[in-house]
């Protein structure tokens with residue numbers, strides 16, 4: 001059995017990346033070989049990453065009483081790390097909003113972007129990726145066009161995810177689907193989105209076949 005963690009990072013019912021998530025889930029739902037767990041970043045209890053967590057670490061060490069938010073953030077971080085540990089394949093369905101990823105997805109990343117867990121430094125100070133055996137599928141939608149060389153540096157959603165999960169954690173990005181330009185070119189929107197959903201279906205079917 002292959003464990004697949006699907007991270008849903010959009011709560012707009014009409015979001016294109018929400019529909020990519022729906023299409024992926026619909027395609028894999030009958031597989032007996034994939035054990036699919038969903039992590040919905042808009043439904044999980046995820047306090048913002050910051051001093052509450054660092055205070056909680058300090059208090060744990062000194063065996064002091066934790067506040068409610070400190071307990072919640074420790075539990076949330078552990079839950080996110082457990083979800084990543086268990087997964088053989090991670091699938092992210094996420095939009096480009098305001099040139100980047102939704103804040104709730106950022107919080108998930110903040111929880112797992114952890115020295116000794118997803119990466120470390122060796123004695124010479126080189127970055128060591130700690131999760132090279134895991135595979136990743138990135139499903140992303142963006143209304144504008146960012147493939148052109150003059151626009152690519154502005155894009156901090158797909159590039160960020162690729163840098164974090166591929167570049168720092170060392171996971172292998174086995175597939176990606178990027179739907180783009182449907183807002184910039186409204187006359188072509190329907191065709192752009194339909195072609196993208198077909199690609200999502202293909203990627204999902206390939207995953208099912210690969211682990212059958």
Ligand SMILES: Cc1cc2nc3c(=O)[nH]c(=O)nc-3n(C[C@H](O)[C@H](O)[C@H](O)COP(=O)(O)O)c2cc1C
Pocket residue numbers: 010012014015016017018094095096097098099100141142143144145183
């Ligand atoms: C809050 C919000 C912010 C957005 N910001 C951008 C942006 O900075 N650049 C862009 O090209 N499109 C932007 N869009 C359009 C989305 O990229 C587009 O809707 C795409 O399909 C991904 O979002 P969705 O999955 O929620 O539909 C934005 C959409 C929303 C809802």
